[in-house]
Amino acid sequence: MNAPLKPDAFRVGIDIPPLPEPIIRFERVGKVFAGRRGQSEVEALAGIDLDVPKGAIVGVIGRSGAGKSTLIRLVNGLERASSGRILIEGEDVTGLSEAGWRARRRTTGMIFQHFNLLSSRTVFDNVALPLEIAGTPRAEITTQVERLLDLVGLADKRERYPAELSGGQKQRVGIARALATEPKVLLCDEATSALDPETTQSILALLKQVNRELGVTILLITHEIPVIKEICDRVAVIEGGRIVEEGDTFSVLTQPKHPTTARFVEAVTGVDLPAHLAGRLRTEPRPGDAAVLRITFTGENATAPVISRLSSIIGVDVNILAGRIDAIAGKPFGSLLVSVPAREPELGAVLGALKSLELKVEVIGHVS
Amino acid sequence: MSPDIIRLILQATADTLTMVAVAAGIGTLLGLPLGVFLATSKRGELFAAPFANAVLGALVNATRSTPFIILVVAIIPFTRLLAGTSIGTAAAIVPLTVASTPFIARLIEGAIREVDQGLVEAARSMGATPVQIVRKVLVPEALPAIVLGLTLAIVSLLGFSAMVGAVGGGGLGDLGIRYGYQRFMPDVMAAVVAVLIVLVQTVQSIGDRLARHLNKRLRHA
Numbered sequence: 001m002n003a004p005l006k007p008d009a010f011r012v013g014i015d016i017p018p019l020p021e022p023i024i025r026f027e028r029v030g031k032v033f034a035g036r037r038g039q040s041e042v043e044a045l046a047g048i049d050l051d052v053p054k055g056a057i058v059g060v061i062g063r064s065g066a067g068k069s070t071l072i073r074l075v076n077g078l079e080r081a082s083s084g085r086i087l088i089e090g091e092d093v094t095g096l097s098e099a100g101w102r103a104r105r106r107t108t109g110m111i112f113q114h115f116n117l118l119s120s121r122t123v124f125d126n127v128a129l130p131l132e133i134a135g136t137p138r139a140e141i142t143t144q145v146e147r148l149l150d151l152v153g154l155a156d157k158r159e160r161y162p163a164e165l166s167g168g169q170k171q172r173v174g175i176a177r178a179l180a181t182e183p184k185v186l187l188c189d190e191a192t193s194a195l196d197p198e199t200t201q202s203i204l205a206l207l208k209q210v211n212r213e214l215g216v217t218i219l220l221i222t223h224e225i226p227v228i229k230e231i232c233d234r235v236a237v238i239e240g241g242r243i244v245e246e247g248d249t250f251s252v253l254t255q256p257k258h259p260t261t262a263r264f265v266e267a268v269t270g271v272d273l274p275a276h277l278a279g280r281l282r283t284e285p286r287p288g289d290a291a292v293l294r295i296t297f298t299g300e301n302a303t304a305p306v307i308s309r310l311s312s313i314i315g316v317d318v319n320i321l322a323g324r325i326d327a328i329a330g331k332p333f334g335s336l337l338v339s340v341p342a343r344e345p346e347l348g349a350v351l352g353a354l355k356s357l358e359l360k361v362e363v364i365g366h367v368s
Numbered sequence: 369m370s371p372d373i374i375r376l377i378l379q380a381t382a383d384t385l386t387m388v389a390v391a392a393g394i395g396t397l398l399g400l401p402l403g404v405f406l407a408t409s410k411r412g413e414l415f416a417a418p419f420a421n422a423v424l425g426a427l428v429n430a431t432r433s434t435p436f437i438i439l440v441v442a443i444i445p446f447t448r449l450l451a452g453t454s455i456g457t458a459a460a461i462v463p464l465t466v467a468s469t470p471f472i473a474r475l476i477e478g479a480i481r482e483v484d485q486g487l488v489e490a491a492r493s494m495g496a497t498p499v500q501i502v503r504k505v506l507v508p509e510a511l512p513a514i515v516l517g518l519t520l521a522i523v524s525l526l527g528f529s530a531m532v533g534a535v536g537g538g539g540l541g542d543l544g545i546r547y548g549y550q551r552f553m554p555d556v557m558a559a560v561v562a563v564l565i566v567l568v569q570t571v572q573s574i575g576d577r578l579a580r581h582l583n584k585r586l587r588h589a
Contacts, residue, residue: 076493105495116490119585120508129504130494161584181494 022051022087023185023217024075027086031070031241039303044070046240048084052185057218059232059249061225063262067241068221072187075219076108077101089184101317108133109178109216112332114189115170123149123173126157130180148176152206168199175206179216186210188220192227195335204230225264229253229328237261249329254298271322271335281365289366290339291347292321297334306357307338314353342366369555376543377559380394383457384539384567387532388525390461393467395525396518402428403476405440405501414488416496428470436528440535460529460537468525469496475517479510512583519575530564540564 031045045067052058063070073079074086077096085094107132117126124145131141149155152172162170171191178186186299188207192200200296208231210216222228235253237260244258253269256262273281273292281292282361295306310318318338318358325334340350354361382531388415402424408414409421434442440463444454447462483506491501507514548557580586 077490078492102495102497105493108493110490110493112486112490114486116484116486118487118505118509120511120582121584131489132504133491133496133500134495163585177494187493 010185011366012303017083021054021091023054024050024052024219025087026050026074027085027087029074029081029086031067031079031287033314043241045102048241048243050236052217052219054217055175055215056233057207057231059222059235060219060221061223061228061235061240062221062238063223066238068238069189071238072219072221075185075187076105078321100174106130106181106212107180107183108185109170109183109186110187110189110347111174111178111191115162115167115174115194117170117173117177119162122159122161123154123165126162126173127176127180130177134181141357144180145176148179151179152176166199167195168202171195171199171203172206175203175210175244179210179214184217185217187309188218190222191220193222193224198227200227201230207231225253225268229268229326233329237264238265250298250331250333252331254296263278268326268328269324269333269335269347271324271337273321277321277367282367285342285366286368289342289368290319291342292339292365292367293338293354294364295334295336295338295354297325297332298360306359307336310350310353312341314349315344316340316350317349337364339367369559373401373547373553373556377540377556377563380538380540380543380560381567384526384541387457387460387529387539388522389523390580391464391468391529392518392522394461395472395521397461398465398469399472400476402473404480406473406477407480407506408498408502414501428473429536431466431470432474436463437531439467440462444535454492455536456530457538460532460535460539463532464525464528466515467528468521472518472521472526475521476510476514479513480506482513483509505523514581515575515579519572519579522571522575526564526567526571543587546554
């Protein structure tokens with residue numbers, strides 16, 4: 001008797017490892033805010049389906065007013081869902097009482113755009129606050145706070161007040177405070193939006209470290225695509241209270257399907273023609289014109305010496321107009337604008353060679 | 369000035385300080401919880417109780433809009449009930465307290481409302497109960513503003529305490545009216561005013577200094 005075939009056996013192509021079980025799951029979640037005095041109610045979220053895999057960093061990106069703040073607040077009960085279900089570690093938290101939520105919140109840390117540190121408390125006492133709230137004995141608080149201040153690199157600032165710290169240092173205190181009760185999930189509400197790019201990088205590096213070393217699952221919301229690009233394993237794009245696109249960061253950012261995603265992505269992956277050429281771009285070629293190609297490099301091909309091969313093997317002159325190579329979710333990704341002679345057979349040979357390398361090529365116009 | 373007059377001034381100063389201190393003390397004890405409640409009980413707030421908020425708010429407004437001198441007379445039966453008499457320093461404390469409590473409550477409400485709501489949200493995200501939020505976040509963060517408010521309340525009480533002389537309360541105001549004005553002793557009047565000026569200055573600068581010390585929002589270089 002033959003062993004029954006597993007459905008997996010029919011799968012074609014690259015084997016994608018199954019996602020780890022979700023630690024947070026949204027099922028058709030909606031949120032409606034009651035209208036104020038005579039005004040109609042506002043639908044902030046509708047039909048949200050989202051899984052946050054355990055141990056992952058998941059980013060939700062959207063413009064202000066898209067509903068992302070509401071979405072993240074549903075996870076720790078600062079807002080309650082109007083419809084649908086939210087499961088946290090398999091437990092349905094939708095109907096939880098305020099007291100039930102309070103207990104839950106101690107296993108979920110949160111950091112904020114404006115840090116929300118108590119100005120009247122020192123760095124040490126700020127980090128100690130969640131432990132005081134949880135009723136942790138004083139001696140234990142001291143060891144825990146010291147450990148966390150070491151982790152975020154602020155051991156020497158323990159007796160300082162928030163007003164004496166820089167923005168980046170304040171957010172480090174915020175992170176230490178959010179981790180004080182050893183939560184499994186860290187919620188980041190625009191955590192780097194008030195910081196300069198350099199400080200943003202250092203905070204993102206710290207979040208990554210927290211995720212990898214402590215195994216804390218991170219759900220973050222942002223309007224900055226670089227944040228997604230830098231640390232998120234998965235991304236959801238939210239627009240008008242709905243998730244319009246969701247998937248692993250590299251695929252979503254390199255092959256955006258929704259116009260909103262495409263607009264966000266342009267800032268990190270887009271390459272524009274220099275202005276003096278852009279104005280002269282024509283759709284139809286004239287004799288003697290050069291064709292302008294956009295070549296998109298992804299994954300391992302991003303580092304292949306494509307241009308030198310084109311000129312040495314096919315023998316055409318390739319003129320580089322603009323380009324950028326970057327890493328998205330740790331994988332290289334590049335975009336290059338080049339011009340090559342628009343006449344055949346050269347153009348056909350170039351396109352053929354690029355396609356054989358599995359690069360995405362598109363002729364965007366012609367210039368003289 | 370004769371030694372007798374000086375003794376009178378010292379006695380009146382002591383009476384004023386007693387009245388003001390006791391009224392401010394009790395006023396704070398009652399006004400602090402009242403102020404915290406007023407600041408946290410509107411719709412959607414920590415201790416949401418919109419009806420109780422509206423009733424207490426109206427009561428506070430009514431007390432505050434009654435001219436102090438009328439309040440003193442109007443509550444004489446209540447004063448007699450509490451102090452056993454309606455004349456003298458002890459009796460004067462009752463209307464002073466009744467007037468200062470809603471005033472202090474409003475000042476504390478204002479101070480608490482100034483606290484960044486983000487801090488309340490942060491505390492909620494840690495699983496804090498409403499009482500913990502008040503004790504560990506709202507009151508400590510509002511403390512510099514509360515201290516300035518109490519300073520203002522004490523200075524106002526010094527002024528109010530001069531009026532209770534009209535109904536037989538003691539103190540500097542009473543002395544000024546009876547000796548300085550009614551007996552034509554301008555030197556006593558001047559001395560009374562001078563002592564009041566010194567008291568107000570002292571209270572204000574202690575309050576300012578304490579508030580500055582408590583305010584960690586400014587960098588202390």
